[in-house]
Amino acid sequence: MRKRSLSAQIFSYFLIVIVLSVASLGVVSYLQSSRALDGQVEQYMEQMIEGAAYQTDIYLQTYELLSNAFSSNSDVRAFFEIGAEDSYEYYYYSDQIRRFALSSVQSIVTLYKQLNAIYVVGQQGRAFIYDNQNFLIQDTNMVSEKYNQLMSLIPSNGKIVLLDMSLRPEDQGTVVTMARKVRGAAYDEFKGIVAIEFKLQELAKIWDRVNIGKEGYFFILDESGNAIYLPPNVNPGKDALKELSNHLSTSENKVFTSKFNGENRMFVARKSDYSKWQLVVSMPVEELRKPISTIRTTTIAVGLATLILALYLAYRFGRSILAPIRELKDSMRETEKGNWQHIEEIGRTDEIGGLIHSYNLMVTRLSQMIDKVYAAELQQQKDALQIQEAELERHRAEFQTLQMQINPHFLYNTLETINCYAIVQDSHEITEMVEAMAFMLRYSIQTNLEEITVANELNHVRNYMIILQHRIDREFEIDVIIPPNLLLEKMVRLTLQPVVENIFQHAFPNGIEPHHVIRIDAVKKNGLFQVIVEDNGAGISLERLQALQERLKLNRLSEEEFANGNRRRGGIGLMNVHRRIQMVFGEQYGLQVESVWGQGSRIILNMPEQSNHIKL
Structure with missing residues (x-):
């Protein structure tokens, strides 16, 4: 497997972190911004068309007031009742209408600069x-076909209707006509029409106040889907208008995107409650998406610039770290070969500078130590x-010396006793x-270091007691209460008999009495195997007990004390046993002496539990 350098790893990690961060931030920001802008655009266009539609309705309702003023005038109603050939009444009522307009309507009419014409037309022709400039009191000789056409388009309930037409051919397509049927003076039936024409271009100025973009425009469709108003230079064709009208009539969503004249555009529509027109605003999707x-x-540009800058900084950062590390690595390789190479300290105070300083100090000390090590x-x-x-020989000699430190007086006295028996009598006791x-x-x-068990040591004590009983010429039994399962536990040779001998020498200074007892027991507890030898003899004084315990603690075996030129033997046998146990099992084991003056003593041989082999 190919190993990647630390610089490549650092650069890769930086690249991954930076790309993920920039990409995540860019994508999330773009998506959130797109959603927010789309929502704002839709909301803006809906508010815009709501406002424009409201203004348009107010605009149309103002013309309705003007239409109501003419429709309810008594002279206008009387005008519809005159005969077709009655010129006098025609001029009379025309003059009355003119006076009405001049006296009470002129102040309103002057407010409507976009007014194209006002018609009062009777069924008699x-x-x-009024053409927004002059009152024309003349017979227009309107044909019955034109009048009948208007009457068929206007509802019979007297309501106003908006028509995409003009009574004059030259104004056709540029105006909208607001017309209504009017009853005669007798209010019996409809006798005429009051119509007001206003210019579509002037109506479009309402939308000029609204910012619908450079390529945006609005148009008006009637209930049948026919175009009432189209902006200049826009000719979508009947099929496009029909498709748009079908979408508006079948879909509840009045904000949608569709192809229109080969261009993807967004449409926002609203139906006027007053005129029932569909007011539609259209803007190119591309223009709407331009902020996005x-x-x-x-x-993308900021992300790429950030990425390039971050990668450059990552490269510089990695190089500043890895250059001294590579130098340190090369120097350590030379050190492995035995070439004590120092690195020039470049005045860095950071962790790498401290590492270089420590390396130079290590190389200096190692070179000094190696010289000394090679020499010694x-x-x-x-x-x-x-x-x-020497240590092996010392241990061997010490062990043998300790093992040989057995009381020679006992052997001499035994031989003398045997000699006496041999002279006096010939009996089996000698044997x-x-x-x-x-x-x-x-x-x-x-x-030799053969395994010694508790049973072996007890047998040695038994032989000692056989000889001792013949010496003192009286029987004395030792109570052995060791559990049978502990008889094969390991011990050190010649440790139990010296303890028993020490009791006979020191515990019974006035001789053995019938009440005297020596008891041997063994237990296992707290990881120790303990052999316990206790008596009910004279005990040890507090001063001697403390001295003995101190010597056991200090392991003072080789020191010999002399008084008046004679060797003192007090406690040497116990020290012998103590040291041999320690030499076999370790310094943490050995003898433990407890005593109460006048009540007896208790000597405990501490050895490790479950020891399988005796080792020197």
Whole structure:
């Protein structure tokens, strides 16, 4: 597997983190901005068309007031009742209408600069016309076909209707006509029409106040889907208008996007409650998306610039870290070869500078230490061998010396007793003592490290007691209460008999009495195997007990004390046992002496639990 350098790893990690961060931020920002802008655009266009539609309705309702003023005038109603050939009444009522307009309507009419014409037309073919400049009191000779056409388009309930037509051919397509049927003076039936024409271009100025973009426009469709108003230079064709009208009539969504004249555009429509017209605003999707495209382009540009700058900084950062590390690596390789190469400290105070300083200090100290080690290595090896040999010999000699420190007086007295028996009488006691003595000597002089059990030590004590009973000429039994399962536990050779002998020498200074008892027990507890020897003799004084415990603690075995030129033997046998247990099992084991003056003593041999082998 190919190993990647640390610089490549750092650069890769920086690249991944930066790309993920920039990409995530850019995508999230773009999507959120797009949604927000789309919502704002739709909301803006809906508010815009609501406002414009409201203004348009107010605009149309104002013309309705003007139409109501003419429709309810009594002279206008009387005008519809005159005969077709009655010129006098025609001129009379025309003059009355003119006076009405001049006196009470002129102040309103002057407010409507976009007014194209006002018509008062009777079914008899007589008409009164105001063309926003003059009152024309003349017979227009309107044909019955034109009048009948208007009457068929206007509802019979007297309501106003908006028509995409003009009574004059030259104004056709540029005006909208607001017309209504009017009853005659007798109010019996409809006798005429009052119509007001206003210019579509002037109506479109309402929308000029609304910002619908450079390529945006609005148009008006009637209930049948016919175009009432189209902006200049826009000719979508009947099929496009029909498709748009069908969508508006079948879909509840009045904000939608569709192809229109080969261009993808957004439409927002609203139906006027007053005129029932469909007021539609249209803007190119591309123009609406232009801020989003700008955000996308800006995000990509800023992201790329940020990425390039971040990668450059990552490269510089990685190089500033890795250059001294590579130098340190090369120097350590030379150090492995034995070339103590120092690195020039370049005045860095950061962690890498501290690492270089520590490396130089290490190289200096190692070079000094290696010189000393090479010079002393051979001598140290020789000294180590000599020390090992001397230590082994010391332990061996010490062990043998300790093992041989058995009371010689006991052997001398035993031989003397045997000699006396041999002279006085010829009995089996001599044989018994000789056999016991032989076993003891054979057991005592062995120096090999064969396994010694509690049973072996008890047998050695038994031989000792056989000889002792013949010496003191009285029987004395030792109570052994060791559980049978502990008889095969391991012990050190010649440790139990010296303890028993020490009791006979010191615990019964006035001789053995019938009440005297020596008891041997063994237990396991707290990871220790303990052999306990206790008596009910004289005990040890507090001063001697403390001195003995101190010597056991300090392991003062080789020190010999002399008084008046004679060797003092107090406690030497116990120290012998204590040291041999420690030499076999370790310094944490050995003897433990407890005593109460006048009540007896208790000596505990502490050894490890479940020891399988005795080791020197």
